[in-house]
Amino acid sequence: MPDPSALIRPARPDDAAQVVTLRALVHPYLVRGVESTRQMIAEPPPGEDWTAWVAEAGGQVVGWASAYRNSQTSEPDFGEISTLHVHPDHRGRGAGTALLTAALDHLRSIRARRVLTWARPESLSFARRHGFTPSRELRYSALDLRSTPPMPEPPPGVRLLAAAEVDARRIHEADVASAADEPGDVPADAISWESWRYEVWDNPGLDRAASTVAEVDGVLASFSLVKRDGDRMWSDFTGTVPEHRGRGLARLVKRAALHRAAAGGVLVAYTSNDAANAPMLAVNTRLGYRPAASQWTCLRDLA
DSSP states (O other), X not given: OOOTTEEEEEOOGGGHHHHHHHHHHHOTTOOOOHHHHHHHHHSOOXXXXXXXXXXXXXXXXXXXEEEEEOOSOSSTTEEEEEEEEEOXXXXXXXXXXXXXXXXXXXXXXXXXXXXXXXXXXXXXXXHHHTTOEEEEEEEEEEEEOSSOOOOOOOOTTEEEEEGGGSOHHHHHHHHHHHHTTOOSSSOOOOOOHHHHIIIIITOTTBOTTTOEEEEETTEEEEEEEEEEETTEEEEEEEEEOGGGTTSSHHHHHHHHHHHHHHHTTOOEEEEEEETTOHHHHHHHHXXXXXXXXXXXXXXXXXX
């Protein structure tokens, strides 16, 4: 039976603090701060038809889901449902199903034909009941930064720079080139400048001083982006453009970014990788990351 005390309604900017508190409880390995969450609700990403809902009970946010069009892929009519979760004390009462229904109805209204979402292992039965098929494992890892990693010495011809010192469009171009062959269900082959600037460069959580790029003979070859919330950070994306791979640059820039983040007061770093991304998983293992959690991508068609 649905919980009669739970109200499903559109998210409001003032919900941001409670949304972040709930996310930290259910998904402690995800990092998105209050200001970043407030901005996302108040000024949704461009071109995505982004909408979010909360489940409210007793004046408290006890559930969340967002749904949107994936604007970063050439795949037509692809929608996503992100971070659907309910407080442990309010599960089994219909709030999760109600949030999912709202999200699916929204995706139908914007003519999405295929839907991607993510589910923790214990939530796969819920996903299957609602027509989703598990596809790929996503592994989350954590690194204790209380012992600051040493700043690496770049090899000859390589220069390390903070992202704050670099034209954002150069980083965007490297991001697009690096992400095109990332393993996943949906190719990230259409990351527009407007979308990237909103989600990355203008994100209140981006730490431009810790985020690091590597130039090779003046060419931006590799980068590691840091998003921060207090003493926690998220390695948003570490990538190397194809023609410069195999030289250890990803490990170099990520180690430098971790050093800078730790020096700025970050105590723990989180990241995620597709289980098939063996090169980046190996980089993270060498840097000292340890498994923290896992989720599965899940797919279904929309009638």
